[in-house]
Amino acid sequence: MPELPEVETIKLGLQKKIVGLTIKKIEVLSPKSFNGDVREVEGKKVLDVWRRGKVLGIDLSSVTLLFHLKMTGQLIYIPNDIRLTANDKRFIGGHPTPDMVGKMPNSHTRVIFEFSDGSYLYFNDQRRFGWIMVREKGEAERVKFLQKLGPEPLQKGFSWQILKLNLSKHPKTPIKVVLMDQSVVAGLGNIYASEACFDAKIDPRIKVKDLTDNQFQSLHRGVIKSLRYGIKYGGSTKTHFVDADGHKGYFLDYAYCYGRDKHPCKVCKTEIKKITLGGRGTYFCPRCQS
DNA sequence: TGCCCCCTGCAG
DNA sequence: CTGCAGGGGGCA
Numbered sequence: 001m002p003e004l005p006e007v008e009t010i011k012l013g014l015q016k017k018i019v020g021l022t023i024k025k026i027e028v029l030s031p032k033s034f035n036g037d038v039r040e041v042e043g044k045k046v047l048d049v050w051r052r053g054k055v056l057g058i059d060l061s062s063v064t065l066l067f068h069l070k071m072t073g074q075l076i077y078i079p080n081d082i083r084l085t086a087n088d089k090r091f092i093g094g095h096p097t098p099d100m101v102g103k104m105p106n107s108h109t110r111v112i113f114e115f116s117d118g119s120y121l122y123f124n125d126q127r128r129f130g131w132i133m134v135r136e137k138g139e140a141e142r143v144k145f146l147q148k149l150g151p152e153p154l155q156k157g158f159s160w161q162i163l164k165l166n167l168s169k170h171p172k173t174p175i176k177v178v179l180m181d182q183s184v185v186a187g188l189g190n191i192y193a194s195e196a197c198f199d200a201k202i203d204p205r206i207k208v209k210d211l212t213d214n215q216f217q218s219l220h221r222g223v224i225k226s227l228r229y230g231i232k233y234g235g236s237t238k239t240h241f242v243d244a245d246g247h248k249g250y251f252l253d254y255a256y257c258y259g260r261d262k263h264p265c266k267v268c269k270t271e272i273k274k275i276t277l278g279g280r281g282t283y284f285c286p287r288c289q290s
Numbered sequence: 291t292g293c294c295c296c297c298t299g300c301a302g
Numbered sequence: 303c304t305g306c307a308g309g310g311g312g313c314a
Contacts, residue, residue: 003308032296054309070309072298108298127297129309145310173291182310189308238308239300258308279293281306 002069003054004153004187005230006241006249010075011051013244014058014121017077018046021115023060030110033125036134041065053149053186057140064140070129072240078104080118126240149186153223158185160220167208167216175211176204177278179223188223191236191251191258194283195226198256203289204282205275229254257283 002010022045026038044060051057056075058065067075104122105112111123111132123132135143150166151158166184167175178184179193188196197204199222202215211219235241235249238259242248252259256266261274261283270287 006308068309070296071307073308125297126299127307129296129298170291177291180309191308236308241308278291280309 002073002235002241003189003192003230004051004227005192005251006235007051007054007056007069007187008231009235009243009249010069011049011056014049014056014075014077017079017119017244018058018115018121019049021046021117021119023113024116025114027112027114028110029105029112030125030128032128033110033123033130034132036132040134052146052152053182054189055146055149059137062137064135064137066133066135066140066143066146067123068131068145069125070127070131072108072124072126073130074108074122074124074240074242074246075244076104076122076124076242076246077244078120078122148183150182150184151186153185153187153227158220158224160217163220163223164211164213164216167211171209172207174205174277175202175208175219176282177280178208179219180278180280185223187227190280190282191238191255192223192226192230194258195229195255196222198222198284198289199225201288204277204284257285259283 023041026041028034028038040063041060044063046058046060048059054068056067106124108124108126109122110125113121151162163185167178170178176193176197179188179196196219200215200218202219230236230251233249233251233254234243236251237248257272260272263272265272265285265288268287270285272283273286275282
């Protein structure tokens with residue numbers, strides 16, 4: 001899924017588009033994707049759009065909608081004046097399949113929100129891992145998933161000491177695996193955990209207990225830097241991610257290791273290696289990160 | 291802490 | 303055909 005920068009990108013887009021609109025109707029095409037009662041949501045006005053870790057929240061009067069996009073989720077807003085054509089390349093990584101041409105929803109659309117001004121928000125999710133949850137306002141932050149989340153890495157209080165403290169709960173686990181633990185720090189996934197290790201010049205296989213304070217500090221900088229770059233370039237589109245306008249993100253063009261196995265390191269020309277850590281593909285430069 | 295699983299589709 | 307994919311819950 002979308003990791004923190006991708007969810008942040010969607011959030012920034014939706015804030016501009018849907019705050020103030022009223023949800024007129026919700027169509028649930030895939031019941032598994034929608035946890036709640038649509039009648040609690042229909043007729044409510046959008047007050048705010050926010051993000052916590054990889055979760056997106058939409059506050060309405062009296063209820064909150066929570067979204068987790070997991071691996072293939074998309075939230076695409078279509079204004080009421082848009083008419084799609086066969087040449088429109090805004091969907092699915094720029095390669096519209098026949099069933100998407102000229103229309104939304106497409107075959108991966110799971111939930112459709114219709115606003116009272118005639119515009120739509122489409123929740124698409126090929127693999128159906130993602131979810132939408134309806135919660136009473138105030139009850140939303142007590143959802144188990146949100147309660148377990150660690151600190152927000154882009155907020156002021158996130159220090160290298162806190163990062164070290166949280167990472168150190170898993171002394172014998174490879175650092176890159178622990179960075180992806182949402183209770184340690186919220187929002188890092190496979191791409192940005194790899195990039196943070198590269199930026200810090202740390203081998204992703206190193207166990208947390210073997211890191212020095214200097215390395216924790218580098219890692220802290222690397223985490224923040226890679227996430228900020230991710231946001232700056234509109235997120236990472238490997239296959240599915242698009243922003244609220246349906247546009248791809250370009251961070252992967254600037255990535256140092258993720259997805260670059262067999263290519264030369266942008267710093268030292270050494271071949272980037274791909275290994276498996278914690279069951280996930282992991283990329284690193286054997287020379288820079290040693 | 292490490293697997294298997296949820297589900298769908300694509301590349302090799 | 304097998305393996306793999308921005309995630310993460312549940313189980314030993």
